[in-house]
Amino acid sequence: MRDRLVLVINGGSSSIKLALRKQGSSEPVFEAQAERLNTPQASYSYAGGDSHSLPDADTKAALNALLPLVEQHSNGPISVVGHRVVHGGEQFTGARLIDDEVLAGIEANAPLAPLHNPANLSGIRAAMALLPDIPQVAVFDTAFHQSMPPHAFRYALPDELYAVHGVRRYGFHGTSHQYVANQASLLTGRKDGKGAWLSAHLGNGCSSCAILDGKSMDTSMGLTPLEGLVMGTRSGDVDPNLHAHLARTLGWDLPRIEQLLNRESGLLGLSGLSNDMRELEQARANGHGGAQLAIEVFCYRLARSLAGLAIALPHIDGLIFTGGIGENSALTRALTLSHLGVMGLRVDPDRNSALARGEAGRIEATGSPAILVIPTDEERQIAEESLTLLDREPTRTESPA
Numbered sequence: 001m002r003d004r005l006v007l008v009i010n011g012g013s014s015s016i017k018l019a020l021r022k023q024g025s026s027e028p029v030f031e032a033q034a035e036r037l038n039t040p041q042a043s044y045s046y047a048g049g050d051s052h053s054l055p056d057a058d059t060k061a062a063l064n065a066l067l068p069l070v071e072q073h074s075n076g077p078i079s080v081v082g083h084r085v086v087h088g089g090e091q092f093t094g095a096r097l098i099d100d101e102v103l104a105g106i107e108a109n110a111p112l113a114p115l116h117n118p119a120n121l122s123g124i125r126a127a128m129a130l131l132p133d134i135p136q137v138a139v140f141d142t143a144f145h146q147s148m149p150p151h152a153f154r155y156a157l158p159d160e161l162y163a164v165h166g167v168r169r170y171g172f173h174g175t176s177h178q179y180v181a182n183q184a185s186l187l188t189g190r191k192d193g194k195g196a197w198l199s200a201h202l203g204n205g206c207s208s209c210a211i212l213d214g215k216s217m218d219t220s221m222g223l224t225p226l227e228g229l230v231m232g233t234r235s236g237d238v239d240p241n242l243h244a245h246l247a248r249t250l251g252w253d254l255p256r257i258e259q260l261l262n263r264e265s266g267l268l269g270l271s272g273l274s275n276d277m278r279e280l281e282q283a284r285a286n287g288h289g290g291a292q293l294a295i296e297v298f299c300y301r302l303a304r305s306l307a308g309l310a311i312a313l314p315h316i317d318g319l320i321f322t323g324g325i326g327e328n329s330a331l332t333r334a335l336t337l338s339h340l341g342v343m344g345l346r347v348d349p350d351r352n353s354a355l356a357r358g359e360a361g362r363i364e365a366t367g368s369p370a371i372l373v374i375p376t377d378e379e380r381q382i383a384e385e386s387l388t389l390l391d392r393e394p395t396r397t398e399s400p401a
């Protein structure tokens with residue numbers, strides 16, 4: 001049962017990513033992806049190989065081209081395919097073996113994630129058609145947050161909107177928050193995922209989370225991934241009346257406002273320069289006022305969110321930074337922590353700046369709760385959850401030995 005192989009598939013609207021993972025390993029065995037699907041420029045590439053054009057390929061055609069490459073690089077059979085699925089609504093509180101009921105559930109949740117769930121489904125359907133004998137598992141971005149209590153997940157709106165239309169806070173990035181909280185427990189010598197953690201996943205999308213003994217208690221994202229923190233191009237929280245204000249004063253319609261809040265705001269909107277933190281740090285160092293403001297707002301709002309989430313925990317064992325920005329930007333970590341002294345969190349500046357890229361480490365000053373930088377690995381989490389499920393429900397998935 002050791003060293004089993006898992007194929008992790010992340011199907012997007014115009015791309016599909018594959019990672020072959022070995023049980024318990026932190027490094028992928030093989031990675032490949034196809035991009036610009038359903039266009040004449042569609043192509044696929046893989047680690048250690050060139051890009052190949054695959055004009056007008058859809059998800060299934062792309063998988064058909066990529067699977068033989070996966071086979072070439074695997075030295076054994078694949079035990080399970082693990083699919084990343086963005087929205088599981090209230091129906092899915094954990095990973096599930098994919099059957100007709102699960103497929104219908106993912107479809108039923110598509111109105112909550114209209115760009116993502118249908119794309120995830122095409123990846124699942126293509127993989128089921130091409131690998132019919134291998135069990136397939138869906139791992140949901142929202143499932144981890146289903147442990148949130150109603151006082152954290154309900155909006156102050158009339159009950160019918162929740163009860164009939166599912167309008168509530170769901171949260172996303174669950175796979176990442178779960179993974180780093182578990183790693184934090186291991187790194188601080190705790191057992192069984194115990195501990196009270198705040199985590200900040202800071203990539204192009206950003207979210208924060210309060211986790212108690214491996215369960216999400218509250219998180220910053222809501223009905224959609226727009227709520228909460230300042231992100232690369234997303235605004236995060238704004239006055240909910242902004243829509244009406246823009247409609248009244250500027251005559252903007254909903255698509256225009258959605259474009260503004262999702263694609264033109266955040267670090268990009270504030271800086272007027274870029275959504276990329278590396279570029280903004282460079283520009284700030286060269287005296288660019290917009291870049292400086294964008295980074296300051298990003299860090300202040302993150303600190304405010306973390307301080308708010310702290311009330312969901314009985315105490316704080318530590319704060320975790322992850323995602324491209326959290327793992328690599330010592331400046332973001334330092335500025336955020338400069339606002340969190342009230343919680344007793346204090347950074348050691350030397351440890352903070354000395355941490356090597358891609359390395360996990362602790363950066364707190366003496367006397368502070370732990371402050372950890374942990375590279376996230378959502379694919380590994382998906383692989384491990386898929387194997388765990390396979391072990392729990394073997395009769396439905398594997399022939400008896």
Ligand code: ADP
Binds near residue numbers: 205277278279329
């Ligand atoms: P995604 O959410 O798309 O997976 P990532 O987790 O890769 O994104 O995060 C992308 C962000 O991380 C970008 O804003 C990028 O500038 C930032 N980032 C990556 N490396 C560094 C670095 N060395 N210093 C500062 N920011 C970095």
